[in-house]
Amino acid sequence: MDKNKTFNLSKTGLTRRTALKGLAAGAGLAMAPGFVRYSQAQSSAPIKIGFQSHRTGIGAAYGRWYEKTTAAAVKAINAAGGINGRQVEVIIEDDGTDPGRGAEVVGKFATQHKTDIVFGTLFSHVVIGSAPAAGENKMPYFVVSEGHHVASTKLNRYVFQPGITDVKSQIQSMAPWIAANAGKKVTQIFPDFAFGYDHRDYLPPALKAQGAEVIAQIAIPPTESSFTKYFPQIPAETEVIYHVMVGPAVLTFVKELGEFYGSNRPQLFGFMDSLEAVDINSPGLEFLDGSHFWEGSPRYAQADDSAAQKAYRAAVGIDDNGAAVGDPKDVSTASHMFGCWETLYVVKKAMEDAGYKGPEDRAKLVEATEALTAFAEGPEHPQGPKTFNGKIHQCFGIQNISKVEGGKLKVVHKTKIEDGLYEAEGDYTKQAL
């Protein structure tokens, strides 16, 4: 910088008259229409939410429904006055369900779109791949993934999962019902990759605590397209088959399991992840009749649905069978997508608590989110009440166990929040902001 051009007040001939002139000119400028517009722009500009969407790739079915739910939630929030009096604007970028592209997209939101937060990621590998970019850009990153990665405290202080219970908690909360109602000797069949490993690792101790046991664990390689050869490994004394196969192979899996057992089968218990966006009445799935599933939020409308649940379903546009209104074949991802709705309301609450004005307040937003402790059931949280642990950035809610009856899923049990609580594995709040 050129020293000669440095402004030095003491050496200028600033008289009282010029000072007054300056003040008058400043006041005039402040009252000018343009200036007013500028001032207002800072307080009334929309809050920009970067939505990292799985529009393409393996997560596309989820991504589409996550977008629908997000659009419905934003419409409701804006209709009710927005956040801190500001409207919410969603900017969508496709991450291709790819962790490399995911990190780029988070960087794009931070440095090009300059969004206030990033939100909405589902697939675990994309969350984990994107988390470093969120931390480096100091960008609050609200995921709707259900993976245990956030609560494991191995990511960073900017990553939150306040809208959906993590899979470790979900599995743990299933154990009491399985042990009491389905059977004590459980055989697990799971895909031989990370999603399956969560079930492999967390179910045995949870069942043991309930006086039941896992007697066999059958991991099926992700490249497998036929499963019959694995079924002889299921011990004869098995009372419950706990299955969490995912992807297109699930139809073959169920069909072949049916052919293997016929009408004399053990109890079946599965996770709805297997059949999200898949019609439960698809050919080949008849064998599931009478079996039980975990559901995050029920796909089918239930007789005792709360007013909030009914309003949520209407707003998102799903019918009583959990398919898109007007298109019965377009089945939703009901067990997960409610998390988008609820997460946006958590963001709203945290931004209001923090008095959030713009990206300069992101650290305040992180602290305000960490300070949250519970979310009551209602229009903002239609899936049910939740507690939130600010140290591990994870919420814990109720879970549903549903029975396949007459081609529909009927909720037969709702767990308690306490069923899914576990010891915190770390503390994000000790990390620097």
Added chain:
Amino acid sequence: MSEASPAKAYALHLGIIALLFVLSFVLPEYYHGLLARIMVLAVFAMGYNMLFGYVGLLSLGHAMFFGAGLYGAGLAIIQLGWGVPAAFIAGIACGAVLSLIIGLLALRTTGVAFMIVTMMFAQVFYLLILYFANWTGGDQGQVVPQPARVLDFGATALDLTNPTVRYMTALALFSFVLLVTLAIVRSRYGRVLVGIRENEERTKMLGYDTFSNKLMAVVVSGTICAASGAAYALLFGYVGSSFASVQYSILPLLWVLLGGAATTIGPLIGTVFMYYVIDVTSGYTSAYLLIVGIALILLVLFFPKGILGTIRQRWLGWLP
């Protein structure tokens, strides 16, 4: 192909390095970050080009070399608590050893068989990552912790998560590999490789041991790809199995074909082109891969030897 004077060739390459250096100060923030990533992946493409472009060996398994560097460096930090320099060397060493072993086995084949064998080895590598998920993080992958990604020099420290440091580190790696590649292709050894590509039997008849020359090329290629993978882990903080999947074996092939096989600068141009087409088109439509496909078809029609390869053929015959 006419021969450029060494001064002309090196001036062009140094000019590109200088341009990338200047871009660091003028690019908008987002494109600054994106170009850092592109430079690291262009190194991957340059490594691939060494084998595909100059020796004519089409591998569909180079993701394993990138993955070897990625996991070699990443796991050295995550599991062993090593520092950045040691982890980077570990990543490169993993790639060098792996490429030597793969080279010894795969070079017993040629042509389509070589392509299939490399793809099968890469698939084995990918499945091993999934199999040892307790160590590697499996398909979810693992984060390289931010505090560990600091280059500590005692009195001073370089934080690799800082955008400027990251860009300059990527540029340093890119520049080094670009100049090494140029030196190799201009050397006697480089000419032997081209000789093997054009007519292996004749090269053999001239007294060259083509197997050991090809093996050396596989090792150099694999090591450069591993350097790219190691840098990716350290600069961007994530190691995941998707980077070792078949998709990442095909991508460098596309980048090289786009930019121009057997050109030193083509891999950079191809990587930049592909990245920007995806980045821009994905903002308009979810069918952006369709547009990418159309762009590729148009390129094949009008630039059959890739962008730089066609330019060299038609106008600038001296391009290395």
